[in-house]
Structures are given as C-alpha cells and as structure tokens.
Amino acid sequence: MNRSVICSLLLLIFACARPVPEATGSYNTIYIFADQPVRERVENVLASVYDKTIRTPQEEKVFTLSWANLDSLGRLSTAKNLIFLAELSGGGKTSLWVVSSLDTVARRRVAQGRDWIFVKHDVYARGQIAIYLIAPTSTELASNILINAKMLYNLVDSSINERVKKYLYSPGFGERERVDIEKKLAKQWGFTLRVPGFYSLEKFDTNFVWIRALKPERWVFVYFETTDDKSLNTKYWLEKRNYVGAQYYEGDIILDSTLTLEESTIDNERALKFSGLWFNPESYLGGPFVSYLFYKTEQKRKYIVDCALFAPIVRKEPYLRHLNIIAQTFTTKTEHH
CATH class of the missing domain: 3.30.379 (Chitobiase; domain 2)
Known part of the structure; x- marks a missing residue:
C-alpha cells in the first residue's frame, strides 16, 4: 500500500x-x-x-x-x-x-x-x-x-x-508562565518565546537573549544578525555558535565530531536543526544541545535558537524534550504581547 x-x-x-x-x-x-x-x-x-x-x-x-x-x-x-x-x-x-x-x-x-x-x-x-x-x-x-x-x-x-x-505551561507544573519576560522579549527584540514559570531572564544584549532554569541547569538562547543573506549552512552556524560560546558561556565550544544535521521548521520557516555535544575546555564540563538556524524575511534577520543542558547523572532526554518545546514556541508575531 x-x-x-x-x-x-x-x-x-x-x-x-x-x-x-x-x-x-x-x-x-x-x-x-x-x-x-x-x-x-x-x-x-x-x-x-x-x-x-x-x-x-x-x-x-x-x-x-x-x-x-x-x-x-x-x-x-x-x-x-x-x-x-x-x-x-x-x-x-x-x-x-x-x-x-x-x-x-x-x-x-x-x-x-x-x-x-x-x-x-x-x-x-x-x-x-x-x-x-x-x-x-x-x-x-x-x-x-x-x-x-x-x-x-x-x-x-x-x-x-x-x-x-x-x-x-500549566500552573500545576511550577510557577505561572513568565508573561513578563515574554512581553519584554516582544517589545525589546521583536520576537518572543513562551517561557515556563521556573525560567528567568539570565542575560541579554543587543542581539542576544538567554533564559535559564536550574536543577538541572538548562537554557535557551536566541542570537540574531541583520543581513540580506538568506543562506543557511553549517559553516555559518558553527562560527556563530562558537562565537556565542566564547562571548557569553566562558568558552563553550561545539564538538564537531558529534554534530548531526536535519531539516526542520520553526515559526513556519525552513530551518536547519543541529544536534550534538557542547564542551567547555577549561572546566571539562559539557552536555547535549539542539539548535535551529533560520531566516525571517520580514525582519531581514538570521536567527539561531539554541537549547542546551548540563545534567550529570540524570536522564537527559526528558529535559531536552522540554527545551525543544520551548524553542518551537519562538515567533516574531508579537502583536498579542
């Protein structure tokens, strides 16, 4: 059949x-x-x-x-x-x-x-x-x-x-959804994510936002650049992902040998989805990540939405699923905020 x-x-x-x-x-x-x-x-x-x-x-x-x-x-x-x-x-x-x-x-x-x-x-x-x-x-x-x-x-x-x-995102899972952070993202950066109640806005910059939760430590960051170049490729993503690691995460790098790539979508856009392991050569700490690279034509922005986790001993798949769900709530449609 x-x-x-x-x-x-x-x-x-x-x-x-x-x-x-x-x-x-x-x-x-x-x-x-x-x-x-x-x-x-x-x-x-x-x-x-x-x-x-x-x-x-x-x-x-x-x-x-x-x-x-x-x-x-x-x-x-x-x-x-x-x-x-x-x-x-x-x-x-x-x-x-x-x-x-x-x-x-x-x-x-x-x-x-x-x-x-x-x-x-x-x-x-x-x-x-x-x-x-x-x-x-x-x-x-x-x-x-x-x-x-x-x-x-x-x-x-x-x-x-x-x-x-x-x-x-239910109140029974933890604290109430962080609508305050969602509104701040929409107003200041022109995009938003649905932020669960136990996450906080850890750090931000002109083109970078980092939300984070603890026990275990996991986070989502959004990085973007304004450009007319709509191309999506591994070289660009790896260069920018390692830049973010050096700039905001005390030298975290991506282990190239662990990298996998597949086609995906996010916010109704074609995206490249990268998975693998991040590693910090100074602390010898590391863990899994999932990362999306995509382009928003109406903003002329190339985005990276990246999820990562540091959770030794415990099973990590459930937390990666949580992070991926958060990443998939990314949107530039911010009118309701």
Whole structure:
C-alpha cells in the first residue's frame, strides 16, 4: 500500500463516552499488544521505527517498547502510549478483539488496503494516544509499517510533545508562565518565546537573549544578525555558535565530531536543526544541545535558537524534550504581547 489514512471514527469501541482517569507511567514507554504470530512477523520492523537514540554524551533511547498480550490490558489501560496490532483474518485474541470493533465499512476498507491505521486520543485515559494497526495479513502489516515509518514515529513523538507542552505551561507544573519576560522579549527584540514559570531572564544584549532554569541547569538562547543573506549552512552556524560560546558561556565550544544535521521548521520557516555535544575546555564540563538556524524575511534577520543542558547523572532526554518545546514556541508575531 502506497498511502495511509489516519481514521478514528470507524472503531465502534470508541463510542463509549464514559469518564476516564488520567494517564499514568512514562512518556517514553510504548506498550504494544499483539498475538504471538503477529509479533514474530512485525517485531523487528516496529523496533526499527522507534529505535532512536540521542547522545547526551551517553546514548539514551527515546522510546522503550514493551510487548504485552491482551490479558494485561486491564492493568496497562492507563499507560500513555498504546499500539495494537491485528490481522484482519487472524484467529488470535488480540486480532479478534480489534477486528470485532470495526464496523462493516471499516473492515471492507482494511480488506481493500485503503485503511490500516486508526488513531484515537484519551480512549482509556486522559493524556493517552492509542494506535490500532490492522491489515489483512501480518506480512502486509509489516510492509505498511516499514513504508510509513516516519509518520508512525512522528505520531507518537508529536503526541508526547503536545501533552508535555500542556503540563510545561500549566500552573500545576511550577510557577505561572513568565508573561513578563515574554512581553519584554516582544517589545525589546521583536520576537518572543513562551517561557515556563521556573525560567528567568539570565542575560541579554543587543542581539542576544538567554533564559535559564536550574536543577538541572538548562537554557535557551536566541542570537540574531541583520543581513540580506538568506543562506543557511553549517559553516555559518558553527562560527556563530562558537562565537556565542566564547562571548557569553566562558568558552563553550561545539564538538564537531558529534554534530548531526536535519531539516526542520520553526515559526513556519525552513530551518536547519543541529544536534550534538557542547564542551567547555577549561572546566571539562559539557552536555547535549539542539539548535535551529533560520531566516525571517520580514525582519531581514538570521536567527539561531539554541537549547542546551548540563545534567550529570540524570536522564537527559526528558529535559531536552522540554527545551525543544520551548524553542518551537519562538515567533516574531508579537502583536498579542
């Protein structure tokens, strides 16, 4: 099958409007329900979809896959991320249960290869994503997963970002959102970020702003230059990133050998996204970073929005996710401020 249709209206099981509890457990764990024959055919393919690591400098897995049978759904029903795998003609308990939840139209579309993925939020718990992957056979299911690997990864990853963002800016997560800093950024520099309550405005200059939180230490800075040059490249970014490190961070440098680059977007602009490790040769301290380079035509500015973290001992991926969420709130649309 060459396309996928995300559909959430055809599963009859979703019609129940009963109150549900809050989702529990780790954002990084995905529970996968499948009959043994389906698991044997699909396990390696699905693992390749979610087998992503980040260097912090230790390798940390973004997701942990935990396989389960349908009998354990009762105790796992409030988990944050669930995936159900089913064969349309399968005789296993999971396949029979999932397929029995399809109406006639949905079954026909799955049989024809027109639909195979069904997504629903808050089915068994609030703040949960449940993904149902169904195909006529496990071979076709494995093929669909392989073809749509990026989409499947982004479904879970984006859902987690949305849920974490909600909590990151809620009063219950800490102090109230720093609207005072957001207004200052908008008024003085012509851009803004959403600033969580436990961040402070650490340092600023004509074209540089640094917000920071402690325990563990993490920060976001914005650096910009006014220019007609719209080009985006690694050489420019590395030169400016090391300049900022020397100017404001006591000589921090980027370890070139750890650098990775991918295409991204920020504030509806094409961006280069850099990831890797920063290091201070004087203190021998370092940690992971994520950085965006992009151009805003209406301002004639080239921006770097950069997130970094110093958090020895603790797991760093959750904090990097927080930082990346903050970076993605960058905007030059400041009218409401």
